[in-house]
Amino acid sequence: MSASTSEVVDDPQAYLDAAGSSSSTPASLRPYYARFKTLHQKKLWYQLTLAVEDFLALPDSQQPPIHIDLYTHFVTKFSAKINQLQLAAIGVRVARQFSDPAKALAFLDDLVITVDSPDAQDAYVYARMEAAHFRLVLGDTDGTKQAMDRCAQILDTFDAVETAVHASFYRVSGDFYKAKAEYANYYKNSLLYLACVNVDTDLADADRVQRAHDLAISALLGDSIYNFGELLLHPILASLASSEHAWLSDLLFAFNAGDIGRFESLAPHLSKEPILSENLPFLRQKVCLMALIESVFRRSSDDRTIAFETIAIETKLPVDEVEHLIMKALSLVLIKGTIDQDAQVARIVWVQPRVLDRRQIEALQNRLRDWCTKVQEVGEFVKNQTPELFITA
Template sequence: MSFPQETKMDLDQNPIAVLNEIRKRCPAELQEYLNTFEDLYDRKLWHQLTLKIEEFFAIPASGPFQIQLFQNFISDWENKMNKLKLVTLGLSVMKQFSGYNEALAFLTSLVGKVDTPDSREAYVHAVMETAYIKLMLNDLDGTKSAIDECEKILEKFDSVETAIHASFYRVCADFYKAKAEYTEYYKNALLYLACIQLEDLTSEEKVERAYDLAISALLGDTIYNFGELLMHPILDALSNTPHEWLKNLLFAFNAGDIGKFEMLAVNFTQQALLQDTIAFLRQKICLMSLIEAVFKRSSDNRTIPFADIAAETRLPIDEVEYLVMKALSLKLVRGSIDQVDEKVVVTWVQPRVLDKNQIDGMRQRLQEWNETVKKTAMFVENETPELFIQ
């Protein structure tokens, strides 16, 4: 993030004098706003004045005047303004500072203005955005402290403005990205996307978010179901980009397709994180293949020979037992291992968010089950007709 140069301010100016000074320097298309501000201020129409300032701040050309307007005009009547709107306007002003330290000082002051019992939502919003600046300054401890504080406050709310949750999850995701904690990043990034309209992100932001989600899904040591991400429209941002292979790789993992994994692994040279964790990724695709093999079987056909698992996962048969033990320890499946007969009895498989192909496979199995039930009913009826006599 970069900030334009800060505008110098005279803190002794009265509110109307500030408007007159800005009016002299601003473009002609903005001067009418300054006239309206003065009129509404004189009439003490604080709500209408707030709405008009929001319009003004939404115009890019207003950027050079926002700091002075906020600190020398809005500050005069900010106690009449809705605290959440005060924070929203303050976040726009924050972007006009020339560096992170100046922005942090400004936001810290803003936090103090909304730290009241009746403005906890606004307080959380301001604290989380302050935490983001601390993150940019590499103050990880300060960021984590803010996250922990705001999480406790949010837990007490029955309902919260969506923008508050969006701010919280976005900063959490960026924090866990900085810490290379892939599972936590994955969870918080998806929660952030659930709180916003995807079209509010730029094309570059969509690609970056989709890329980071793909990497975290692959490297998260407890993430073995990519269905939620695969069905999310954010992933389409990788299509027709140099990163499209990552999207294809996610589908290969979710289907446990080891052949496709091997084909796409040549791209790992483009991403050092994947190249350095190739052994982990191979084990992960084998586990995904095992899950898929179990999932595709009917519930009455889940006694699986080691040889079948070896064929599905392309592992030597003497490595199958270790793989199954790993799956059991991760709670991906439940069951038991028969070492003598070299079989695995699976009683449960982790619930999954299914992609379209997997849903179609389930549809086919339901059709087969339905046909089996019909045949059984006809057999019973033909063999023992006396049971069906009315």
């Protein structure tokens, strides 16, 4: 009997003996079956769990249905005796060996039932979110959303949870919002997912490029995303540099700086992404809003009464369209202030906080230096006007 036999074996010891002695079992895996047998006989459940996890990570064990057979004929025999979150993690690995998403879903649905207990809700969330992944693959968006809502409620009750559980929740949630073309929600959940993993070791090269590409698209098309700093500073973006999507990185920097000229020079690339081409009017308005924000941000707090003509020059818009642009920025709470239609000026009292790039930090440093100089000058003026207050004993 081989490790990949389809015959159901009720005796785990017999399965291990058969799998370990089979000529079709890779030589690197055979010692593990003997080790499994010893640990199982000694009831060393923790050590056995670690051995199974090591086995599932071996390159030679990735050939289906090695994981499936091990789980079916062996792991299920002691699953109640081990940490349920580790059991869920083992099950998630096993599910990936099913070529049919429907079978993988059925397998994980059974696992969800197995780990659903009051003291193993982290395992329940992990298994259910991974099952939701396959629901999404199969087009069941309603079932995916139900799982997301239920798991979000459970996660809110935890003081702490393994990062793998959060990573699963945010990854699948991000994929759901990508399928629904909800750019801002995808952007938020995808960045939270990346915060739960090691980008360099947990993601393959192709996955890093795809994730960075999708984040760039969502940042550009998100109707509530007007600060790209968090993405621009994230190491995931570097994966675009050596790919065919390198221009997307340049486009993000152009938007973040409100650089309309740079945007226009990159506009010919938009045809490579039909979804961006289709939304060109929105992108033009967005880069104008970014230019307005940048213009306000560069000014000191006592120099934020800005003429429409000045805004028109900096945003490259006709003067008669400036008021509408300011009203849009006010409605999005990108700025706060008032509009004086008679004087044709905007008085800005607040601008949305931003994650700054190096150039913007240098500009802020210069503004703080100027502020310190002004404070010093005021101090000297007061001192000269009332010298009697500064006489020391």
